[in-house]
Amino acid sequence: MKRISVVAGVALALSAVPVLAQMQYSTPIPQKQIEAPKSQAPGSAAPKIEPVIVDTPKPKCEDPPSYPGRVGMQTEDRRNRFVGAVDAYKNCMLAFVEERKAVIKANETAARGAIESFNVRMKQLNEEQEKARE
DSSP states (O other), X not given: OHHHHHHHHHHHHHHHHHHHHHOOOOOOOOOOOOOXXXXXXXXXXXXXXXXXXXXXXXXXXXXXXXXXXXXXHHSHHHHHHHHHHHHHXXXXXXXXXXXXXXXXXXXXXXXXXXXXXXXXXXXXXXXXXXXXXX
């Protein structure tokens, strides 16, 4: 009796495979997307600001060699060369990161200076306009 149940179960499972294959998800119906207007409203005087493309430097560090394996690491000379190459790579990358941090800080300082200069000049212009109205 158990043998018949197992055979019947396997047969039932094998016959269900094509049915499961047919029960795939159907492709969703494409929905209409709303697009923003492509032109600015007439009379708007806001200038269009173009995106700035920045060429970012890549690190010029030599890649470390591949891991020599367990047997290779047992040889002192090979292990020392591998460890030395990895340390050189690490130091080069850390120096690159520190250099980029310094550049970022300098750029932030320059941007803050430009903003402050702009704010001072706008304040002067507003004060001159107020005096002219009086």
